[in-house]
């Protein structure tokens with residue numbers, strides 16, 4: 001079964017995952033956060049895209065909250081069973097469970113480790 005053998009945070013705010021098939025992968029924190037699979041984020045994402053479309057049509061910029069404007073960081077990653085990670089972000093969000101399969105599908109930045 002495919003699983004990460006090591007996790008590292010890069011200086012340019014990406015998560016580097018090394019998989020047991022010898023592939024390494026880089027996922028920017030922002031992509032991880034925006035892809036958070038929890039119910040709250042999925043609802044928010046729907047609202048946001050609608051908001052974004054409305055803002056565009058009248059020519060104004062969406063306003064970021066203070067937490068959203070601050071550089072994002074990963075505070076911790078806890079294994080969940082042997083299939084996922086529970087990721088805690090610096091904006092205080094920590095309800096997302098990221099399965100290995102999902103992480104693997106997130107970024108095209110993959111290279112032989």
Ligand SMILES: [Zn+2]
Pocket residue numbers: 036037038039040041042093095096
């Ligand atoms: Zn979430």
